[in-house]
Amino acid sequence: MLRQREGSAAVALAVARCRPQVVCAYPISPQTHIVEEVSRLVAAGELTCEFLTMDSETSAMSGVIGASAVGVRSWTATASQGLLHMSEAVHNAAGLGLPIVMTVANRAIGAPINIWNDHSDSMSQRDAGWVHLHAASNQEAVDLHLQAFRLAESLSVPVMVCMDGFVLTHATEPVDVPEQGVVDAFLPPFVPRQRLDPEAPVSIGAMVGPEAFTEVRYLGDRQLRRALEEVPRVADELARHLGRHSAGLVQPYRTDDADVVLVGLGSVMGTVRDVVDTERDAGRRAGALTVTTYRPFPAAAVAGAVPPGARVLVIERSLAPGSSGPVTADVREALVGRDAALHTVVAGLGGRPVTSRALAELLARERSGLLDGTTFLDLRSDVVAHEVGRPA
Amino acid sequence: MSTHLGMPLMYYQVGSFAVGNRLVDPDLRSEQARPDRAASLTKGHRACRGCGEALGARYVLDTAMRATGGRMVTVNATGCLEVFSTPFPETSWRVAWLHSLFGNAPAVASGAAAGLRALGTDVRVVAQGGDGGTVDIGLGCLSGMFERDDDVLYVCYDNGGYMNTGVQRSGATPPAARTTTTQPVGHSYGHAFGQGKDAPRIALAHEIPYVATATVADLRDLEAKVERAMSLRGARYLHVLVPCPLGWGTAPHETVRIARLATESGFFPVFEGERGRVTTVRRIRHRVPVEEYLRPQGRYAHLFTPHRREDVLGRLQQIADANVERYGLAAPAAAISTAGGGPDGHGEVP
Numbered sequence: 001m002l003r004q005r006e007g008s009a010a011v012a013l014a015v016a017r018c019r020p021q022v023v024c025a026y027p028i029s030p031q032t033h034i035v036e037e038v039s040r041l042v043a044a045g046e047l048t049c050e051f052l053t054m055d056s057e058t059s060a061m062s063g064v065i066g067a068s069a070v071g072v073r074s075w076t077a078t079a080s081q082g083l084l085h086m087s088e089a090v091h092n093a094a095g096l097g098l099p100i101v102m103t104v105a106n107r108a109i110g111a112p113i114n115i116w117n118d119h120s121d122s123m124s125q126r127d128a129g130w131v132h133l134h135a136a137s138n139q140e141a142v143d144l145h146l147q148a149f150r151l152a153e154s155l156s157v158p159v160m161v162c163m164d165g166f167v168l169t170h171a172t173e174p175v176d177v178p179e180q181g182v183v184d185a186f187l188p189p190f191v192p193r194q195r196l197d198p199e200a201p202v203s204i205g206a207m208v209g210p211e212a213f214t215e216v217r218y219l220g221d222r223q224l225r226r227a228l229e230e231v232p233r234v235a236d237e238l239a240r241h242l243g244r245h246s247a248g249l250v251q252p253y254r255t256d257d258a259d260v261v262l263v264g265l266g267s268v269m270g271t272v273r274d275v276v277d278t279e280r281d282a283g284r285r286a287g288a289l290t291v292t293t294y295r296p297f298p299a300a301a302v303a304g305a306v307p308p309g310a311r312v313l314v315i316e317r318s319l320a321p322g323s324s325g326p327v328t329a330d331v332r333e334a335l336v337g338r339d340a341a342l343h344t345v346v347a348g349l350g351g352r353p354v355t356s357r358a359l360a361e362l363l364a365r366e367r368s369g370l371l372d373g374t375t376f377l378d379l380r381s382d383v384v385a386h387e388v389g390r391p392a
Numbered sequence: 393m394s395t396h397l398g399m400p401l402m403y404y405q406v407g408s409f410a411v412g413n414r415l416v417d418p419d420l421r422s423e424q425a426r427p428d429r430a431a432s433l434t435k436g437h438r439a440c441r442g443c444g445e446a447l448g449a450r451y452v453l454d455t456a457m458r459a460t461g462g463r464m465v466t467v468n469a470t471g472c473l474e475v476f477s478t479p480f481p482e483t484s485w486r487v488a489w490l491h492s493l494f495g496n497a498p499a500v501a502s503g504a505a506a507g508l509r510a511l512g513t514d515v516r517v518v519a520q521g522g523d524g525g526t527v528d529i530g531l532g533c534l535s536g537m538f539e540r541d542d543d544v545l546y547v548c549y550d551n552g553g554y555m556n557t558g559v560q561r562s563g564a565t566p567p568a569a570r571t572t573t574t575q576p577v578g579h580s581y582g583h584a585f586g587q588g589k590d591a592p593r594i595a596l597a598h599e600i601p602y603v604a605t606a607t608v609a610d611l612r613d614l615e616a617k618v619e620r621a622m623s624l625r626g627a628r629y630l631h632v633l634v635p636c637p638l639g640w641g642t643a644p645h646e647t648v649r650i651a652r653l654a655t656e657s658g659f660f661p662v663f664e665g666e667r668g669r670v671t672t673v674r675r676i677r678h679r680v681p682v683e684e685y686l687r688p689q690g691r692y693a694h695l696f697t698p699h700r701r702e703d704v705l706g707r708l709q710q711i712a713d714a715n716v717e718r719y720g721l722a723a724p725a726a727a728i729s730t731a732g733g734g735p736d737g738h739g740e741v742p
C-alpha cells in the first residue's frame with residue numbers, strides 16, 4: 001500500500017520486515033534516520049533482534065561479521081567517512097563470504113568535509129567484492145533491500161544497497177513497503193552455508209599464501225558474477241510477489257531507437273528521464289539507462305540496451321581523480337569495439353543539484369560537438385579561474 | 393586441602409599442580425592432565441620453540457572448553473597465534489575458530505555473542521589476541537565490548553610487542569626493552585619510560601564483571617581464572633603474560649622460568665578484580681630483584697653490557713616496587729604455607 005513516508009523510515013521498515021537478527025549501528029549523516037527508526041522498531045517490539053550500538057563503523061561491520069559467522073541474518077548501515085572507516089572490514093566480509101546486507105546513504109568524502117550526496121563513498125569500495133545495488137527512488141530502495149537479503153543469502157556474498165543521501169533518505173514520497181506476509185513469502189529464514197558451530201568446528205579466515213590465493217580470488221569473483229543471473233531472477237520473483245515492477249540489473253528508458261543515451265546510477269536518473277521526455281517532445285531521439293546493479297557490472301545488459309551507433313554520456317556522481325569516473329571505465333568496456341562517442345559528465349559532487357536545465361544544455365552542446373571527453377556539469381569557471389590565476 | 397588418598401597436601405614439596413601429579417585429586421589437576429581434554433590448539437602449528445603464547449592459548453581454551461562443556465566458539469585477532477596456527481590448508485584448531493582482522497576481534501566477538509543470543513543457544517564466545525591487537529589497534533572496540541557488557545571473555549596474550557611483524561614496540565612494551573623500533577643505539581636504552589598502557593587496569597575501570605592477569609608460569613592459576621571467568625556472564629578480560637623466546641631473546645626452555653621471574657620480581661602483578669575492584673592478588677613467594685628477571689633476556693642485554701646501566705635498572709626496580717606497593721604483593725611469612733594466604737599463595741585483598 002502506498003503511503004507517504006520518509007525514505008529512511010521506509011527503508012528501516014523494509015529492513016525490519018526482513019527480520020535481521022543482529023543489527024550493528026553507528027551514526028553518520030545522512031544514514032542516521034534509518035538506524036534511529038530501526039532502533040525505535042526494536043524498542044517498540046515490532047522487530048525482535050539484537051540491536052548493538054557500536055563504538056565505530058569498523059566495529060559495526062565487525063559486529064555483523066561475527067553475527068553472520070555464527071549464522072544469523074545481519075544488517076548495518078553507514079555512509080561516507082563511516083564507510084571508509086570500516087573499509088578494512090568491508091573487504092574482510094566479502095573475503096569471508098558472509099551474506100551481510102548494508103545500507104549506504106551515499107555521501108561525499110572529505111576533505112573538505114561535506115555531508116551531501118554523491119557516490120564517492122560506495123565507489124571507494126567498488127572492488128571490495130560486494131554486490132552494489134543503486135536505488136533510483138525510495139520505492140526502489142525498499143524493494144532492493146528485500147532483494148539484497150535474498151541475493152546475499154543465496155550467493156553467500158555481502159550486498160550493499162546504495163541510496164542517495166538526503167535526496168532519497170530525507171525525501172518524503174509515496175512508498176509501498178510490502179506487508180510482513182509478503183516479505184516472509186519472498187524471503188525465507190536464513191540458512192547459513194557455513195557457520196561457527198561447536199558441533200562441527202571449522203577454522204574460518206585462515207592465512208592463504210601464493211600457492212592458493214589467486215584461486216581464492218578467482219572463485220570469489222566467479223561467485224560475485226553469479227549475481228548477474230541471480231539479480232534478474234530475484235527481481236522477477238519479487239515483482240510477482242508485489243504485482244508490480246521491481247528493479248534488476250539495468251533499466252532502459254526510451255533507448256530502443258535512441259541515438260544518444262545518458263547512463264547513470266541512482267536518483268539523478270529521475271531527472272535524466274524527464275530530460276529524455278523533453279528531448280523526445282522536441283523530436284530528438286534521447287534515451288536513458290539506469291544501472292541498478294553496479295557490481296558485478298552488467299556489461300552485457302548495458303551493451304544490449306545501448307543501440308549500436310548511439311552516442312553515450314555517462315553521468316558520474318563521483319570523480320576518479322587523474323582518470324575520469326568509475327562508471328565510464330565500465331561502460332567503455334561494455335561497449336568496446338563501438339566507435340560512437342562516449343563522454344564523461346561529472347555531475348552533482350558534494351550535493352550540487354543536477355538540474356534538467358543543465359542536462360538539456362549539456363545535450364545541446366553534445367549535439368554541436370562542443371563536449372569535451374570529460375565535462376564537469378555546472379562547473380563555476382569564475383571560481384576556478386580565480387584560483388588558477390592566483391600566484392603560487 | 394587433602395589428596396584423594398587422604399594425605400595432607402604439601403604443594404611445594406610435590407611440585408604444586410603439575411600436569412602429571414598423581415597425588416592430586418583428579419578434579420584439582422590441570423585440564424592438561426585429562427586424557428579427554430579438548431586439545432583446542434593441537435599439533436602441527438608453526439610457533440617457535442618455547443612460545444609462551446602457544447602454551448597459554450592451549451591452557452586457556454582447553455579450560456574454557458571444559459567450563460562450557462565444549463559449547464563455545466573463538467574469535468582470533470591477527471598476530472602470531474593466528475598465523476602460526478592456520479597455514480592454509482592446515483589448521484591446528486579443534487575449536488570453532490574465526491579470524492577476521494587485526495584490530496576488530498572484540499567487535500567480531502560482540503557480534504558473535506549477539507548472534508548466538510539471537511539464536512537462543514547456550515554457546516559462549518572466547519576472543520583472543522596479542523598485546524598489539526588488544527591494547528593498541530583493538531582498544532577502542534575492546535572498550536566498546538566492555539561498556540556494553542557483551543558476554544565475551546577476551547584474552548590478551550601479552551608478549552610485549554608486535555612479534556608477528558618482527559618485534560616492533562607496542563603499547564605493552566615495557567620500558568628499556570629493545571624492540572626493532574626501540575633500539576638501544578648510542579645513549580638510548582631502548583623503549584622509553586612513562587609510556588604504554590596498563591590494559592588490565594583500563595579494563596578494571598570499566599567495572600566489568602571480571603578482570604584478571606596471569607602468566608604461563610602458574611598454569612593452574614591461569615586455568616582457575618579461566619574457570620572463574622567462564623562462570624560469570626558479561627564482559628570479562630584476562631591478560632596473560634607470555635614470554636616470546638624470539639622477541640625477548642630468551643632460551644626456549646626458559647619460557648616458564650622467565651614468566652615466574654616476572655611475577656616474583658613484582659614486575660608483572662598477578663591479580664583478579666571484579667566490578668572495578670581488585671579482589672585477590674597473587675603474593676610473591678620469593679621476591680627477587682628485577683635484575684634477575686631482566687638478565688636472561690636479550691632484549692635487556694644493553695642494560696648490562698658494555699656498561700651496566702645502573703640508572704635504568706634502578707628505574708625498572710622502581711616499577712616493580714610500585715607494583716608491590718599498589719597491589720600488596722609482598723607475601724606475609726604465613727602465606728608461604730598451606731595456611732594464611734591459601735595453598736597457592738593467593739591472598740584476599742581487604
Ligand SMILES: Cc1ncc(C[n+]2csc(CCOP(=O)(O)OP(=O)(O)O)c2C)c(N)n1
Binds near residue numbers: 470494549553
Ligand atoms: C590493520 C593492520 N595493521 C597492521 C597489521 C600488521 N600486523 C599483523 S600482526 C601484527 C602484530 C601483532 O602483534 P600482537 O597483537 O602483539 O600479537 P603477537 O604477534 O605479538 O602475538 C601486525 C602489526 C595488520 N595485519 N593489520
Ligand code: SF4
Binds near residue numbers: 442446556638
Ligand atoms: S615470535 Fe614469539 S610469539 Fe611468535 S611464535 Fe615465536 S615465540 Fe611465539
Ligand SMILES: [Mg+2]
Binds near residue numbers: 522
Ligand atoms: Mg605481541
